[in-house]
Amino acid sequence: MKVLVTELMWDDGMKELKRSGCSVDYDMELGRKRKELLALAPAYDALIVRNETKVDAELLDVAKNAKVIGRLGVGLDNIDLGAASSRNIPVITAKHANATSVAEYVMASMLDAYRPLHHADADVRRGNWNRKFFTGNELNGKTLGLVGMGEIAHRVARRANAFGMETIGYDPFVTPFDHILAETGVRSVNTLDELLVASDFVSVHVPLTKETRHMINKKNFPHMKPHAYVINAARGGIIHEGDLIEAVQSGEIAGAYLDVLEAEPIPKDSPLTQIASIRLTPHIAGATNAAQSRTAMLIAEEVMKVLNGGQSLCAVV
CATH class of the missing domain: 3.40.50.720 (NAD(P)-binding Rossmann-like Domain)
Incomplete structure (x- = not known):
């Protein structure tokens, strides 16, 4: 063969x-x-x-x-x-x-958003000692919204629960007796907007289809909290990148972590590369x-x- x-x-x-x-x-x-x-x-x-x-x-x-x-x-x-x-x-x-690796990537993104230790390290190496500037925040008590509730989202939820986070999810194909709801304690919501309104972090876990392409766009971002982050380790194209840029620049949301993009590799002139609060990685979430x-x-x-x-x-x- x-x-x-x-x-x-x-x-x-x-x-x-x-x-x-x-x-x-x-x-x-x-x-x-x-x-x-x-x-x-x-x-x-x-x-x-x-x-x-x-x-x-x-x-x-x-x-x-x-x-x-x-x-x-x-x-x-x-x-x-x-x-x-x-x-x-x-x-x-x-x-x-690769489900565990992707789940850990999502956790790493949230920890980086609230405790960017690499920035603190760089600042100390420049001779500073800015304890107040690098105080950060806790994940404990924050709400994680899962868009899609398959196996990867299930593993993210279990890890988020260990950090004391509340986890909610939107997935019209999940029933009350699926593991993520029945055994992991994720609270299901009826609409995407309901999830976006409540979440401090939004993590995307759906395939790219005609129905999910650009499902998060300029119509959705105004519903989110101004300190919220969106994380996409699923597929590029689910989040409208142009609308995301506008939402971050206007202060509608705090930022994003994108492991997947509509064009891969990313074009050198992509405006995404010019925004510090949009973190970019080269499709490595599941690649440990x-x-x-x-x-x-x-x-x-x-x-x-x-x-x-x-x-x-x-x-x-």
Whole structure:
């Protein structure tokens, strides 16, 4: 069996594929080389991608030997599920493999917003001792609003509870007996605006779809507290970036933590880079060493199940 890996994959997974008898070709930049990818694809039994490789009908048409698509992550906006389904090609995701890392990123963002220790460190190294300026705030007693209440939001809520935060959530697809409500103590609200009004931090945990694109925009920001922060470690495009810039500059909200953007990598002339209270990271929320290893191993093992004629519990189509 031949496997083509088009983006970054931890060695653990590739070693597992080879141990299982696969021939593996790896080019972590191939997802950006469309013509080369289309030329190579027909020779492979499996494709393993991340979020940059566009797996559409054109690619699947030429990948005539493909029996499975492995996705090193959980987002699916770069994969045409309909096209894969119509060709009977299962798509495997790394179900929950990076959930803990993303949850910890959200906690790190909130702690950084209230206790920016790197700024205090830099100031001390300049010879200052500004204890009053760096007093900061506590997360204890603050309200965290979760937009979407899936597995990652569930893990965020458990950690926020340990800090003494109140957690509320908006998700029309969650029932009263889902774990995040029944066992984690998150209070469900009926509308997005109700969540925004009450929250000191808003953390986004929904996929990018037609319904969620720009769901947080200039109509929503006036409902938020002026000291509130919004955190997006889900998908770029859920928050309208132009409207966010205006909201921060006008003082409608305090700032944002963005790990995902509408254009990745970020353009050098992006106005987002000019606003200090909008913190930017390069799509790394779920990319800790531990999460990368788990993701690579899970995808390798599940892809092999399909190649060997079995079924994967991590298949979405």
